[in-house]
Structures are given as C-alpha cells and as structure tokens.
C-alpha cells in the first residue's frame with residue numbers, strides 16, 4: 001500500500017483513474033447531460049474514445065472488442081434513452097457470455113425515482129440481462145464497484161456488468177485509493193473440476209465405441225482448444241461445434257465435422273446419431289443445437305462440462321456433469337486417460353471425407369458467395385449479422401485463416417444489427433488483423449449509421465453484403481411453416497447500399513453476378529477503408545433443416 | 551412438490567427484486583416469503599416457500615446462488631429442520647363463546663394478545679399443520695381477519711446457514 005497514492009478528487013476523475021488501473025484503453029460511448037462530467041475528464045486523457053452514432057452500437061462494439069481480444073470491453077451512455085439504447089447490446093453480450101462493462105450516467109441523486117428528465121431505472125431494467133449491476137451512490141464507492149465489475153465480467157462464466165452513476169456522484173469529491181482491497185463473499189466460480197467426476201468420465205470414455213465431442217462457446221471463452229484437440233486425438237473422436245463453438249477448432253482439423261443442430265451438417269448429425277458417449281464442453285444444449293430434447297437424451301450417454309453450475313442439466317439430463325473451466329477439466333481428463341486407460345483405448349483414425357462444401361457456384365446465391373470468400377483462405381476475423389447469411393456463413397466459411405474464437409456472431413440473442421458495430425469493435429481490438437463482415441440487407445440497415453463511425457476513426461472492415469431484398473430467414477420460415485404465404489419479408493429495391501457507403505465517406509462496389517465477385521472482394525481487400533461489396537442475390541435458396549430422422 | 555429455501559443475502563436494496571425475478575422467469579408463484587435481519591450485521595435471510603417441478607426449482611436455486619448479493623442458499627425439509635409459521639387471527643366472541651375460544655387457542659398453543667370491542671386477536675407460532683387445524687376450529691366462530699407469515703426454518707443440530715464467510719479477493 002502506498003499512502004502517497006491516496007488523494008481527494010472528483011468522482012469523474014476517480015472513475016477515470018480506476019479505469020486506467022484496470023487497463024482500459026478504449027471506451028465506446030455517447031455523451032449526454034448525465035455523463036458529461038466524465039467526458040470532461042476524458043477530454044485530455046489517455047483513454048481512446050470512439051464516438052458511436054447510436055448507443056446500441058457502443059454496446060455491440062464493446063462486445064466485438066471483448067470477443068476479439070479476450071479483454072473486457074467498455075461502453076458508456078448517458079441516462080434515460082442513452083441507457084435504454086444499450087439494452088439490446090447488453091442482452092446480446094449476456095446470452096453469448098461476453099465480458100463487457102457498461103457505464104451509464106444517471107440523474108442526480110435527489111431526482112432518482114421522481115420521473116425526472118431522462119431518468120429511467122436502468123439497474124432495474126437490466127437485472128435479468130447482466131451478471132451483476134449496481135447504482136453507485138457515493139464517489140467513495142466508485143473504486144470498489146469498478147474493480148468488482150471488471151473482475152465479475154471475466155470471472156467464471158463471463159458476461160456483462162452495468163454500473164449506473166448519478167451525475168452529482170461524478171461531481172462530488174472523495175479520497176481516491178487505488179490500493180483498497182476489494183472482496184466478494186457471494187460469487188465464487190468453480191474452476192477446477194471434481195476429481196471423482198473426472199475419473200468417472202475417463203472410465204466411461206475409455207470404454208466408449210463412438211465417442212463424440214461437441215464444443216460450444218465455452219471452449220473459446222476458456223481457451224480450451226488445445227486440450228479439446230488433445231482429447232479428440234487420444235480417443236480419435238470427431239469434433240462437432242454448436243454455432244457459438246464455431247472457430248473453437250481450426251476448420252482444417254481432420255476430426256472436425258462441422259456444426260450440429262437445426263442447420264448443421266449431415267456428417268455432424270450422423271456422428272451424433274452414431275455416438276454412444278457425447279462430451280459437451282462449454283455447450284449449453286440450446287434448443288437450436290439439440291433439436292429434440294427427447295430424442296437427444298435417448299441417443300447416448302452424456303458428459304457435460306460447464307463452468308456455470310446453473311447450466312448443468314438445465315435442458316438435458318446428463319450422466320456425468322462436471323462443473324469448472326473447460327480447459328482445466330479437459331486437461332485433467334486427458335491426463336487421467338493417459339495415465340489410467342492408456343491400454344484400453346485405441347484412437348480411431350480421422351473420419352474420411354471432406355468438410356461439407358457448397359457445390360453450385362454459378363448462381364449469385366448467398367452460400368455460393370460465402371464459399372468463394374472462404375476458398376480464398378484469408379487470414380481474418382469474421383463477424384456476421386443474423387439471418388440466412390449467418391447460418392450459411394457458419395456452414396461454409398471454413399477459411400484456414402480463421403483463428404480460434406474469431407468467428408464472431410450473435411448466437412444466443414440473434415441480434416440483427418450486431419455485425420457492423422461488432423466488426424468495428426473487433427477491428428479496434430485487433431488492428432493487426434483483417435476484419436470481414438458477412439451481413440444481410442435487413443441486418444445491415446439496423447446499424448448502418450456506424451459506417452460514419454468507421455470513416456470517422458478509419459476502422460476498415462470488408463463488408464460482404466448479401467442483398468436479396470428480403471428478410472431471407474423470415475421468408476424461409478414462411479416457406480416452411482406458413483404455406484409460403486409471404487408477409488413483411490420483402491424490401492423494394494429502393495436502397496443503393498454502395499451509395500450509402502459513399503454518403504458516409506466510404507466506398508464499395510455492386511456485384512450482380514458471381515464472376516464479378518472475386519474482383520470486387522480483391523478491390524475491397526486493397527482498400528484502406530471500409531469497403532461495401534453489395535452482392536445482388538438472385539436466389540432464395542433455403543437452408544436445409546436437419547432432423548434425427550434424416 | 552413444495553420446497554423451502556433459505557437464502558442468506560447481503561442487505562442491499564434490490565436483492566428481493568433480483569431473487570424474485572428468477573422465480574418469476576420460470577413461472578413460479580412464491581407461496582410464502584419471509585425476510586429479516588440475522589445476527590450478522592449487514593446480512594438478511596430469506597425463507598421462500600415455493601411449489602413446482604423439482605428439477606426446475608433446483609435450477610432456479612442455482613441461478614439464485616449466482617447472484618453477487620447472495621451468499622448462501624440451502625434447502626430445508628421436515629427431517630433436517632424445524633419449520634415454523636406465525637399467524638394472527640382476529641375473531642368475534644360473545645359471552646357465550648369466549649371460554650370455548652380461549653380453550654381452543656390454548657389447546658393449539660396459541661395466545662390471545664388483544665381483546666377489544668367483542669373481538670380478540672390470537673397469535674400462534676407453530677408448524678403449518680397445527681395452524682391449519684386452529685384455523686379450521688376457529689372458522690365457525692367467524693374469523694374477521696387473518697394473516698400468515700409463511701414458513702421460517704432452521705437446521706437441527708450444528709448445521710448453520712451462517713458458516714464462516716469465504717472471501718474472494720477481487721483486487722488489492
């Protein structure tokens with residue numbers, strides 16, 4: 001403890017200092033009356049501030065930043081509408097377990113609860129979509145609250161934390177003590193798995209005929225890829241992923257068979273059906289991945305590894321639950337298998353056959369465009385929006401340059417409008433990396449204003465926009481389940497997206513046939529700025545649905 | 551099936567909302583809820599009585615356990631705990647029924663705590679079934695008003711919800 005460091009200062013200055021202590025280098029934000037005292041401090045500071053064009057985008061950027069860097073992303077909004085605009089972004093981060101800290105300004109303490117101008121109860125609103133949130137009611141609470149928030153955002157299962165700070169708390173003075181010891185009593189994540197359970201799992205696996213590994217987003221958050229691959233090699237077990245688990249293993253890993261679930265690959269589905277033991281690592285058995293809980297439970301024995309005890313058996317009954325960090329548990333499981341069962345197991349050779357590819361590459365369809373992009377094997381971070389293009393991308397974007405965790409998509413909430421801001425956040429986090437956004441005309445329009453942020457701060461991403469003049473996924477659902485009665489899913493051809501990009505200081509190119517696409521992508525790759533390749537899609541091909549009866 | 555859950559919490563505004571929200575999300579109606587201070591400064595204890603699917607309830611309990619302001623949760627049953635409820639019953643009496651009523655109340659372990667203008671207030675702290683019975687017996691005399699607190703519970707023997715706290719260092 002260095003008493004020298006203790007000094008009196010305003011709440012805003014304390015907030016700035018403690019954010020610096022936490023290593024924050026960028027804040028995605030938008031000002032308003034309630035947070036201006038903090039902006040006053042940010043004015044001549046070492047923290048970079050990215051002025052977004054809509055607060056929702058600030059939350060998505062913080063989220064994209066967090067996913068691309070593994071660090072905590074920070075967004076900032078004012079009270080009332082600024083705070084409520086963050087809500088979709090916070091919920092998106094919550095459902096995909098992404099660590100962000102959202103800071104909202106609040107009206108002065110004496111006005112709280114009076115329906116004062118721009119007052120909403122953002123703490124109340126965000127209780128169900130944050131790991132934790134809190135009002136900071138005195139300047140003296142800022143340091144412990146911020147330290148707790150950053151710790152919680154990353155501890156155990158990551159997620160968003162919100163701090164709500166009244167304007168007058170930012171203005172009042174308190175002693176700043178960066179060395180204060182902060183402890184928590186309630187929250188105590190379990191990291192290393194129960195050794196008895198790990199032993200049982202090793203035994204079950206050593207006797208398994210067709211073990212299969214399903215990797216979810218937890219493998220990425222935990223950095224468990226190497227141990228997962230080690231397990232797969234020890235057993236010779238195929239690796240499948242959920243949507244959130246995509247990019248948990250390299251696309252060219254020989255045991256990787258693609259995605260399971262509603263829109264999974266047939267090889268992945270075959271492997272699931274053949275399996276006698278399924279190891280789910282950091283996967284929460286979501287309804288889209290499992291398809292039918294009844295059928296799924298009957299198929300095999302389950303080993304579930306999850307850091308969140310509340311995920312264990314939330315939807316599926318499992319035979320061996322193990323709570324803890326996926327990487328740690330897999331490591332111990334592998335050690336156990338090597339030590340106790342070396343003679344019981346003969347690793348099976350990698351499955352034969354290629355990863356599922358898209359074959360009809362002549363028409364200007366979404367999967368064909370993605371296949372073409374994928375074949376370039378670019379070294380890039382890929383983000384998507386939500387819709388058919390997202391699922392096509394998850395199925396067919398298999399570039400060997402896709403690093404672990406660098407397929408960034410809104411899997412849990414399915415938030416249209418996530419892609420562009422998330423890609424900009426990822427670019428801020430990884431300026432060394434190329435970032436590619438695969439989006440649809442519906443989704444892109446939902447946060448298109450962030451093109452202005454991109455040109456303002458020169459954050460270049462390559463945008464592959466699948467303009468089918470449709471909310472394609474809605475059309476597909478109406479095709480499949482509403483007798484092809486289409487309603488509210490078609491857009492007139494009234495938007496020129498390349499012109500929109502130009503209007504915001506950027507450029508792009510419109511592509512009407514597949515043989516122009518490679519050129520346009522190359523032009524985009526050469527560009528130093530965000531470049532919108534607008535693909536005019538002339539097919540309405542549906543994504544096949546999978547069932548266990550296939 | 552009925553569950554009785556004790557929750558030891560940090561006494562902060564909004565804790566009730568956080569906990570209640572988790573039950574609400576899975577469609578549980580909380581049958582009874584009691585909250586109060588404990589011997590530890592800054593800590594309160596909830597007792598929640600709730601009915602429903604056991605697996606889902608267990609899941610909700612784990613969600614509750616994840617709340618930062620929640621320090622501990624535990625489940626009680628007749629075997630491991632003493633379960634008590636408290637009730638107040640306001641009842642009409644006449645000269646003719648007075649003795650009978652006093653007798654009944656006494657028999658079930660209750661107590662008259664107020665008599666005014668032909669009415670009596672009866673209190674009882676007992677197991678649920680005995681309170682149920684007292685209510686049934688008093689019904690014919692005309693209950694004017696009544697309330698029940700819902701269960702509170704404490705483990706038998708050495709087991710305690712307030713084990714020494716385990717502090718997790720966040721910084722410093």
Ligand SMILES: Cc1ncc(C[n+]2csc(CCOP(=O)(O)OP(=O)(O)O)c2C)c(N)n1
Pocket residue numbers: 385386387388389390414415416417439440441442443444466468470471472473474
């Ligand atoms: C904010 C939001 N609103 C509505 C939806 C429902 N929804 C899911 S996919 C989709 C269509 C997406 O269209 P587009 O972005 O053009 O992609 P496409 O399906 O055509 O590839 C809609 C409306 C959603 N996921 N998110």
